[in-house]
Amino acid sequence: MAKPQKTFACANCGCVYTKWQGKCDDCNDWNTISEQTAAVSGAPKGLSKQKGSTVSLVSLNEPVVNAPRTLSGISEFDRALGGGFVAGSAVLIGGDPGIGKSTLLLQAMAALALKGEDCVYFSGEEATAQIQMRADRLGLSKAPLKLGSETSLRNILTTLDNGPAPKAVVIDSIQTLFADHVEAAPGTVSQVRVCAHELISFAKRRGIIVLIVGHVTKDGQIAGPRVLEHMVDTVLYFEGDRGHQFRILRAVKNRFGGTDEIGVFEMTGLGLQEVTNPSELFLADHNTREPGTAVFAGIEGSRPLLVEIQALVARSSAANPRRAVVGWDSGRLAMVLAVLDARGGLGLSGCDVYLNVAGGLKISEPAADLAVAAALMSSLSQSALPQETVVFGEISLSGDVRSVSQTENRLKEATKLGFARAIMPKAKKTGSHGIKPQTVARVGELVEHFFPDA
Ligand code: TYD
């Protein structure tokens, strides 16, 4: 019989190697590769001759019962989930340490328990007394939520199997869980993978909603394995700047709803509070009279969101001028700078450029191009944009301003917050709002606005 072959896996991205090496070629992390245990890495043997049972096949148009949804009672959480929890589904919640994952789940489970649902919260990181103290501070100690402090997968599954199945279970966090049949330390790929697999199949079998907390590594991935993301039905990231009060719960994968849907919260002394009108929060202290700022009318998921974009452009004598971006893609900034240089002749390549999305929000929409360009030119020309103006539109490499989706929604939100003008691409439907649209077809027109003499 052939000797079983050893395999090695990266604890960060799950990439598998046949021999050990110091650096993972896939994610470029050092010292993350370790030997996998045979239980996990063993190559599957050929199927035996024994016959299986036939699977009953159904046609696409056969009537189905829609998965019943359970609302958590925290509407921003339900929104990120695409309309509440689905029974038997697994949800992974990732985020930096201290961002508020445990707080969010404690609040959500307490709210669910108060509605009469049976919920269990297992923590491998905190003692039950610690959780009780937190719940007390948040005014949730009356909620009939069951707590457990446990890291053994076997004990957790035995507890859950004992009696009727609860509605929802929280595992905080998957990295602390330990399956005793796998010879690896908690937090390693093999452990995380086995524990998650066991939990998810158990939940599917009994129709339990399982919420798994996963830590995030320094470079922003859910620690340990990306494989976890494939195993669960929904992946939510809890993000935000610890220097700022608000937090964003973002769906990055959802088998039961749209992705890129966000829920907005504010971290207060009394736990996480929902923010139902995020634009007001992000624009709270913006000042349109200052050069270098532009208000971007964006869309996050299904919801319009106004944010302030701040730019600082300064002539530099350095050979490689500085480029610093917070909240936007630096590659995208390089592209906008190059287009402004090539189509507007602004000479930005000799300037230090700093760009910041106010409040710590991260924007990924290409529709922000025009707002970024406006903020950059406003800073360079030291002239502010006209008062009460929002900006949006995608810039192509040729310098054209392309139309973007959901123009009506963007304008509606801007009207609601007292804006009167919009610098935007030509759109077929703008609706009848109190907004005066100023359409631009090419970035050159915006350059002329800021530099009329050029
Ligand atoms: P926590 O939920 O423990 O974070 P995670 O589980 O993601 O590691 O949140 C901890 C932080 O939240 C901590 O730094 C303090 C802050 N916090 C508040 O500001 N107000 C509160 O009411 C609570 C419970 C926490």
Ligand code: MG
């Ligand atoms: Mg925690």
